[in-house]
Amino acid sequence: MNLCSEKYADLILPLAVPQYYTYRVPAELQEAAQPGIRCTVVLGARRMYTGIIRRVHSQPPEGFQVNDLLNVLDQIPYVSELQMQFWEWIADYYMCTVGEVYRAAVPSGLKLESESRVYPAKRAEGVPFTPLENQILDVLENDPGISIQKLAAVLKKNTIMPALKLLMEKQAVSLEEDLKASYKARIKDYVYLNEQYHGEASLHKMLNELEKRAAKQAALVVKLLQLGIFQPGVNPCLRPVDKKELLNESGGSIASLKALVDKDIFRIQTEEVSRLSNTRTPVRKPYALNENQTRAYLKIQHELEEKEVCLLHGVTSSGKTEVYIHLIENYLRKGKQVLYLLPEIALTSQIIQRLRYVFGDAIGVYHSKFSDAERVEVYQNLVGLQRENSPLYKIILGVRSSVFLPFNNLGLIIVDEEHETTYKQFDPAPRYNARDAAIVLAGMYGAKLLMGTATPSFESYLNALHGRYAHVELLQRYMDIQLPEMVLVNLCEARKRKQMHSHFSKVMLDAIRETLDNKEQVILFQNRRGFSPYVECTTCGWIPYCKHCDVSLTYHKNSNRLKCHYCGYSIPHPDRCGSCGSDKVLNRGFGTEKIEDDITRFFPQARVARMDLDTASTRKAGEQIIQRFQDREVDILIGTQMVSKGLDFDHVRVVGILNADNMLNFPDFRSFERSFQLIAQVSGRAGRKGEQGRVIVQSADPQHTVLQHVLNNNYKGFFTSQLLERQTFKYPPYYRLVKLTLRHKKLPVVSQAANYLADELRKSLGNRVVGPEFPLINRLFTLHQKCILVKIERDKHFSERRRSMQQAIDQLFTLENFKGIQVVPDVDPYH
Ligand code: ADP
Numbered sequence: 001m002n003l004c005s006e007k008y009a010d011l012i013l014p015l016a017v018p019q020y021y022t023y024r025v026p027a028e029l030q031e032a033a034q035p036g037i038r039c040t041v042v043l044g045a046r047r048m049y050t051g052i053i054r055r056v057h058s059q060p061p062e063g064f065q066v067n068d069l070l071n072v073l074d075q076i077p078y079v080s081e082l083q084m085q086f087w088e089w090i091a092d093y094y095m096c097t098v099g100e101v102y103r104a105a106v107p108s109g110l111k112l113e114s115e116s117r118v119y120p121a122k123r124a125e126g127v128p129f130t131p132l133e134n135q136i137l138d139v140l141e142n143d144p145g146i147s148i149q150k151l152a153a154v155l156k157k158n159t160i161m162p163a164l165k166l167l168m169e170k171q172a173v174s175l176e177e178d179l180k181a182s183y184k185a186r187i188k189d190y191v192y193l194n195e196q197y198h199g200e201a202s203l204h205k206m207l208n209e210l211e212k213r214a215a216k217q218a219a220l221v222v223k224l225l226q227l228g229i230f231q232p233g234v235n236p237c238l239r240p241v242d243k244k245e246l247l248n249e250s251g252g253s254i255a256s257l258k259a260l261v262d263k264d265i266f267r268i269q270t271e272e273v274s275r276l277s278n279t280r281t282p283v284r285k286p287y288a289l290n291e292n293q294t295r296a297y298l299k300i301q302h303e304l305e306e307k308e309v310c311l312l313h314g315v316t317s318s319g320k321t322e323v324y325i326h327l328i329e330n331y332l333r334k335g336k337q338v339l340y341l342l343p344e345i346a347l348t349s350q351i352i353q354r355l356r357y358v359f360g361d362a363i364g365v366y367h368s369k370f371s372d373a374e375r376v377e378v379y380q381n382l383v384g385l386q387r388e389n390s391p392l393y394k395i396i397l398g399v400r401s402s403v404f405l406p407f408n409n410l411g412l413i414i415v416d417e418e419h420e421t422t423y424k425q426f427d428p429a430p431r432y433n434a435r436d437a438a439i440v441l442a443g444m445y446g447a448k449l450l451m452g453t454a455t456p457s458f459e460s461y462l463n464a465l466h467g468r469y470a471h472v473e474l475l476q477r478y479m480d481i482q483l484p485e486m487v488l489v490n491l492c493e494a495r496k497r498k499q500m501h502s503h504f505s506k507v508m509l510d511a512i513r514e515t516l517d518n519k520e521q522v523i524l525f526q527n528r529r530g531f532s533p534y535v536e537c538t539t540c541g542w543i544p545y546c547k548h549c550d551v552s553l554t555y556h557k558n559s560n561r562l563k564c565h566y567c568g569y570s571i572p573h574p575d576r577c578g579s580c581g582s583d584k585v586l587n588r589g590f591g592t593e594k595i596e597d598d599i600t601r602f603f604p605q606a607r608v609a610r611m612d613l614d615t616a617s618t619r620k621a622g623e624q625i626i627q628r629f630q631d632r633e634v635d636i637l638i639g640t641q642m643v644s645k646g647l648d649f650d651h652v653r654v655v656g657i658l659n660a661d662n663m664l665n666f667p668d669f670r671s672f673e674r675s676f677q678l679i680a681q682v683s684g685r686a687g688r689k690g691e692q693g694r695v696i697v698q699s700a701d702p703q704h705t706v707l708q709h710v711l712n713n714n715y716k717g718f719f720t721s722q723l724l725e726r727q728t729f730k731y732p733p734y735y736r737l738v739k740l741t742l743r744h745k746k747l748p749v750v751s752q753a754a755n756y757l758a759d760e761l762r763k764s765l766g767n768r769v770v771g772p773e774f775p776l777i778n779r780l781f782t783l784h785q786k787c788i789l790v791k792i793e794r795d796k797h798f799s800e801r802r803r804s805m806q807q808a809i810d811q812l813f814t815l816e817n818f819k820g821i822q823v824v825p826d827v828d829p830y831h
């Protein structure tokens with residue numbers, strides 16, 4: 001055989017190994033095997049993987065027996081050259097492997113491996129199957145959930161991946177992930193005009209009568225016609241109108257709506273909000289921008305001609321979203337794609353709805369709470385393999401992992417709420433920050449990036465002040481509604497004067513009562529869930545801790561158990577002290593559950609809902625709470641920071657923050673910045689429409705600089721006041737941090753390894769190396785931990801320095817004494 005015609009492919013496999021794997025490309029696959037194409041291979045003891053071809057070449061690898069590619073799965077590349085370069089950038093910057101990036105970047109359904117479990121799905125009707133496909137389906141019928149490896153063994157075939165891939169495309173087979181997180185259609189109430197009024201004469205007669213005796217109801221009918229784009233004779237097809245949108249846009253009351261239903265004029269139907277149907281054409285043009293918004297919009301456009309990145313610093317409810325919508329329209333007109341990034345925790349339905357009204361179903365939604373099958377759908381759509389009935393997406397609305405989607409013509413990236421910590425991935429690798437990665441991504445596509453927030457991160461704000469980013473401000477709320485008035489309550493004084501009722505000051509209780517009397521709504525914020533963060537024996541001081549982690553257990557009253565918020569370990573609430581046997585075991589501190597408990601005692605008539613990880617762990621549960629609050633079926637919403645996320649409610653008059661101190665005192669260099677952001681963002685939920693809202697903050701230290709600056713709505717002053725400290729102690733935004741966490745079952749091993757590593761690092765990095773120290777939690781999931789922090793000046797040597805850190809880590813791994821040690825590098829960590 002002529003050796004020159006031999007071809008080899010370097011593959012990215014979904015593994016935490018630093019190198020690419022080389023395989024021989026058999027002659028019959030040579031034409032199909034191109035960079036970015038998926039293929040299947042066997043590695044080691046018959047483990048099968050889906051790899052991505054990075055490059056094809058004719059250099060035979062040396063030193064090992066090279067294996068053949070089994071199959072090639074695609075005709076067109078699933079991953080472009082640019083995406084692979086982006087993956088390589090992420091791996092390099094965040095100190096992980098490209099394989100780990102691949103694992104995070106591509107939905108499971110597109111990277112089947114031996115262990116993937118497959119299930120039969122509804123057989124697509126009228127689709128023919130090949131004999132092999134039928135064989136596979138027969139096996140699945142008898143053994144649903146069989147792993148791919150076993151399936152291959154049963155059929156005595158190594159080459160079932162292409163057949164499985166086709167079966168997935170025919171939707172005859174699905175993966176385990178889909179069963180776990182299957183998409184629950186969202187339900188909404190739609191309002192219809194009953195058919196007897198669809199004629200011109202009957203409609204006018206009805207309207208005339210209403211106008212005489214029930215003007216408000218008439219106004220509702222007119223609004224419905226407008227929103228449903230209905231005109232008898234001319235436009236006879238009434239579009240479904242969302243009940244909430246109708247009430248919002250018309251300012252009408254539920255009572256008027258009810259009356260119309262009772263009169264058989266309206267009919268309300270509960271329907272699924274179809275995410276993928278293509279019946280959703282745009283309903284309206286974007287709202288016209290007001291003067292301030294227009295100025296901001298023009299300035300953004302202008303500045304982005306020169307600069308790559310723009311920071312839009314707009315107060316809550318200034319209409320940032322409306323400005324985004326106009327920009328998106330502009331980029332779509334130029335034929336460009338737009339990526340709209342949202343923080344992970346945000347409940348997207350409000351914003352999806354707002355964008356759909358304007359852009360119809362040109363929007364693909366990519367969320368970690370959607371099923372894998374849905375993520376596959378969005379991914380394939382962008383590759384150009386869109387499903388039937390689904391248009392090509394031009395806008396992707398998504399959480400951090402959507403930076404990995406296969407765009408080809410990206411023109412604009414919007415990073416909404418850019419200060420949010422959920423843009424940073426903690427675990428597992430790649431520990432990337434989607435905001436920062438998006439800047440690099442935009443650079444690769446020649447696209448522009450707009451980040452918006454009411455409370456910029458210090459990093460972004462400093463970049464804006466230094467002119468690296470364009471800086472645009474929008475400091476008036478829409479309709480000039482005043483920012484909420486802020487009241488600080490001194491907890492010590494209130495206690496002295498006996499004005500505290502449980503965790504509520506008199507001022508807070510009075511404000512809540514008044515709001516309820518006016519039939520308006522309240523949000524109460526407490527950044528801890530559960531009933532009380534710990535329990536304690538008052539006789540001997542015993543506190544129950546988690547068996548696996550060094551953290552106290554939180555009491556949850558609903559389940560009457562103590563739980564670890566890190567690993568989930570739980571025990572029944574103890575009646576007696578586990579140490580001295582005393583029965584004086586008290587609940588200490590308070591969380592959202594306790595607030596709910598108090599509130600229902602103080603205001604038994606109020607309708608109360610709680611939103612935290614316990615009640616809103618699924619997207620659907622969270623959305624339902626929001627929906628009920630929005631529809632005013634709930635008077636008081638109690639929550640953790642979940643309630644601070646850019647939600648737009650119309651009738652919230654009072655926001656209460658029950659204890660600002662535990663945020664302020666959190667031992668972390670970012671805690672003041674975070675507290676300012678949280679308090680300002682939660683406050684931003686008050687009085688967004690109509691009258692000015694009120695925010696009540698309880699604290700033992702109302703003179704605290706953070707509180708005083710929030711009180712005066714002085715972001716810039718606050719920022720300036722903090723800079724010196726950040727600079728002096730070498731923290732961001734002046735320095736870059738890299739945190740190395742070492743973990744091992746045995747404490748002495750961790751300690752010795754950490755000392756060794758720190759010494760090694762000091763050889764090249766000197767006094768930039770701090771520690772090793774114990775982290776906030778010494779032991780997590782049964783593993784002991786130690787941390788080394790490296791503080792690095794912002795200059796061009798950063799990649800060199802990361803490389804020398806990596807060398808020191810690799811060196812550590814070669815030592816026999818430290819076997820089993822884990823080292824987790826975190827570049828630009830949040831804590
Ligand atoms: P932000 O994103 O800055 O918090 P939003 O874009 O959510 O502000 O605006 C707050 C509210 O004001 C929303 O209900 C929005 O629809 C409304 N709004 C803002 N600008 C306009 C405008 N130009 N025309 C009509 N409504 C607007």
Ligand code: ZN
Nearest residue numbers: 537540577580
């Ligand atoms: Zn005791």
Ligand code: ZN
Nearest residue numbers: 546549564567
């Ligand atoms: Zn634990």
